[in-house]
Structures are given as C-alpha cells and as structure tokens.
Amino acid sequence: MHRTGELYGQFETLEQQKESAALGMWVFLATEVLFFGGLFMTYTLNRHYYGTAFGVGSNTLDLKLGGANTIILILSSLTMAMSVWASHVGKRKQTTGFLVATLVLGTAFLGVKVIEYKQKFDHHLVPGYHFQIDYRAQHPAPNDDPKEIEAEKEELSKAFAKDPDLNAHAQLYFSLYFGMTGLHALHMIVGAGMLVWLIRQSIIGRFTPTYNTPVEMIGLYWHFVDIVWIYLFPLLYLIDRHR
Amino acid sequence: MSEHIVPPRAYVVIFLSLMVLTAATVGAAYVNLGPFNIVIALAIASVKATLVVLYFMHARYSPKRTQLVIICAVFWLAIMLALTLSDYVTRDRDLATDTQVTGMIRA
Numbered sequence: 001m002h003r004t005g006e007l008y009g010q011f012e013t014l015e016q017q018k019e020s021a022a023l024g025m026w027v028f029l030a031t032e033v034l035f036f037g038g039l040f041m042t043y044t045l046n047r048h049y050y051g052t053a054f055g056v057g058s059n060t061l062d063l064k065l066g067g068a069n070t071i072i073l074i075l076s077s078l079t080m081a082m083s084v085w086a087s088h089v090g091k092r093k094q095t096t097g098f099l100v101a102t103l104v105l106g107t108a109f110l111g112v113k114v115i116e117y118k119q120k121f122d123h124h125l126v127p128g129y130h131f132q133i134d135y136r137a138q139h140p141a142p143n144d145d146p147k148e149i150e151a152e153k154e155e156l157s158k159a160f161a162k163d164p165d166l167n168a169h170a171q172l173y174f175s176l177y178f179g180m181t182g183l184h185a186l187h188m189i190v191g192a193g194m195l196v197w198l199i200r201q202s203i204i205g206r207f208t209p210t211y212n213t214p215v216e217m218i219g220l221y222w223h224f225v226d227i228v229w230i231y232l233f234p235l236l237y238l239i240d241r242h243r
Numbered sequence: 244m245s246e247h248i249v250p251p252r253a254y255v256v257i258f259l260s261l262m263v264l265t266a267a268t269v270g271a272a273y274v275n276l277g278p279f280n281i282v283i284a285l286a287i288a289s290v291k292a293t294l295v296v297l298y299f300m301h302a303r304y305s306p307k308r309t310q311l312v313i314i315c316a317v318f319w320l321a322i323m324l325a326l327t328l329s330d331y332v333t334r335d336r337d338l339a340t341d342t343q344v345t346g347m348i349r350a
Contacts (some may be wrong), residue, residue, distance in 0.1 A: 030316035
C-alpha cells in the first residue's frame with residue numbers, strides 16, 4: 001500500500017519534496033498555456049481579418065448565461081482555494097466540504113454550457129452544412145421578442161453589406177467558439193474527475209497539515225482552468241456589445 | 244520557504260475584487276471606445292489572471308524558481324503572439340480579401 005506524507009529518498013526535506021511537486025505542476029501548466037495559446041493566436045488573426053463576422057457571432061451568445069458561468073467558475077476557484085487552506089490547517093470536514101462545493105460549482109458550469117450549446121444547435125449556428133447566421137432572424141420562435149428579432153435583422157443586413165461572405169466568416173467564429181470553449185470544458189471534466197478522487201481521499205482522512213500535496217496541485221490546475229475562462233469570456237462574449 | 248498559509252479572509256477579498264472586475268469588463272464592453280475596447284478587456288482580464296496567480300495559486304509566496312517558470316510561460320506565449328503577428332501584419336497580401344496590397348515589395 002502506498003503510504004502518504006513520507007519523505008522519498010531523493011529529497012532532503014519534506015519541504016523540498018513539496019516544492020518539487022509544485023515546480024513540476026507549474027512546468028505542466030506552462031505547456032498548457034502554449035496549448036491554449038495556439039487557439040488564442042488563431043482567434044487573434046481571424047478576428048483581425050473578419051471583425052464584422054466575429055462581432056455578429058459574438059452578439060448571438062447569451063451574455064446572461066456567460067456572465068453567470070463566469071461568476072460560478074470564479075466562485076469555484078474560491079472554494080478550491082478554501083479547501084487548500086482547510087487541508088493546510090488540518091480541518092478535515094471543511095476540506096471535504098469545500099471540495100464538494102467546488103465539484104458542484106464545476107458541474108453547474110458544465111450544465112450551463114450544455115444549455116448554451118443546445119441554443120446554438122437550435123439556431124443553426126454550428127459550423128457545417130446547415131450553418132446559417134441569419135437562421136434565428138428568419139425563423140423566430142413564438143416566444144422571441146419581436147423587437148429583438150428586428151434589431152438582429154438590422155444588424156445582419158448592415159453586416160452583410162460590409163462583408164458579403166458573412167456566413168462563411170461567421171463559421172470561423174463559431175469553430176473557434178466551440179473549439180476553445182470545448183477544450184476548456186474538457187479540462188473542466190478532467191478536473192471534476194480529479195475532484196471526485198480528492199473528495200474520496202479527503203473522506204478517508206488522507207490529508208493532514210504535513211501531507212496535502214494533491215489538494216494543492218489539483219487546486220493549481222483548477223485555478224489555471226479558471227484563468228483560461230477569464231480570457232475566454234471577454235474575447236468570445238464581449239466583442240461588439242456596444243453596437 | 245517557510246510554508247505560508249494565506250488566511251481565508253484574503254481569499255474572500257480576492258474573490259470580491261474578481262467579481263468587481265468582471266462587472267467592470269461587462270460595463271466597459273457596452274461603451275464604444277473604438278480600438279480601445281479590446282485593450283481594456285484584455286487589461287482587466289490580465290489583472291484578474293494576475294490576482295488568481297499571485298493569491299489563489301500562491302505564486303507570491305512561492306520560491307523564485309517556481310516564479311521563474313511562471314514568467315517563462317508568459318514569455319513563451321508573448322514570443323508566439325509577437326512573432327506570428329509580425330509576420331501576418333506585414334504581408335503584402337490582404338488575406339481577408341485575397342488582394343495585393345500596393346506599395347510593398349513582393350519577396
């Protein structure tokens with residue numbers, strides 16, 4: 001049975017052992033920065049070239065849902081940080097409680113994301129054969145606000161005048177939207193899986209003030225995923241709100 | 244390092260600051276500032292990211308070599324963005340419209 005909290009032979013002190021774990025985690029996160037960085041680079045260039053289409057695409061996103069998700073995710077970072085603190089001071093029940101809260105908030109974030117993706121499918125905004133940027137304006141649902149539909153029609157006709165290839169260029173926006181939020185959501189799912197494991201370990205009393213490295217390392221990962229969203233939110237939802 | 248434990252109060256203060264900055268970024272997006280909208284949005288996001296890295300991720304209390312890795316990550320990202328953009332924005336073809344930009348020498 002693998003024991004926890006003991007000093008391995010290659011380290012001089014427990015402190016050095018812990019620092020090495022953190023250093024390794026940060027090196028991994030540096031590779032993650034570049035992993036997401038490639039997508040951010042692609043986003044930057046395409047937004048530079050197809051600003052009109054990106055603005056139109058961005059305005060179809062639901063700012064209320066996106067904003068709510070931002071609050072949920074930052075709150076989950078707070079509960080994660082609190083569970084790291086609780087494990088440091090040896091409060092076992094609180095460690096577990098904060099981990100459960102983080103998992104619940106993370107799952108809520110993914111749930112909201114599902115609602116958002118569903119809307120995009122309903123409005124024919126998923127890149128591919130059936131993509132149609134003005135689908136919602138042409139086929140409004142019975143409960144859609146007529147004023148809002150009028151405003152959307154007007155915005156679209158202006159955008160088509162500026163960029164006749166709007167339908168093609170808007171697909172670039174939505175490809176990046178699904179690609180970037182999808183990769184982010186995948187990281188959340190992996191994080192949620194690790195949280196389940198952490199909660200189990202915490203319940204059986206694995207973590208003590210001298211041994212809480214897993215809580216801290218998975219905490220670093222969780223905060224990193226939060227940071228990615230901190231950039232995704234303004235870049236995807238807030239391109240052209242001041243029309 | 245002697246292990247530094249950040250008190251929960253500090254975490255709550257950071258959380259509230261992040262909430263205020265989120266509200267600020269949404270508010271700023273509704274004001275037409277031309278090219279400065281994106282500058283402000285990225286500046287606010289970077290302040291938020293820095294707060295998360297320094298306090299939630301304990302970078303402020305980490306040893307120098309860990310801090311060096313964090314700086315390297317940002318620096319590598321900056322290299323990728325800067326060098327790629329220096330290529331694309333100096334091309335003699337406008338890739339959006341696929342037309343030749345006049346007044347530049349073709350390589």
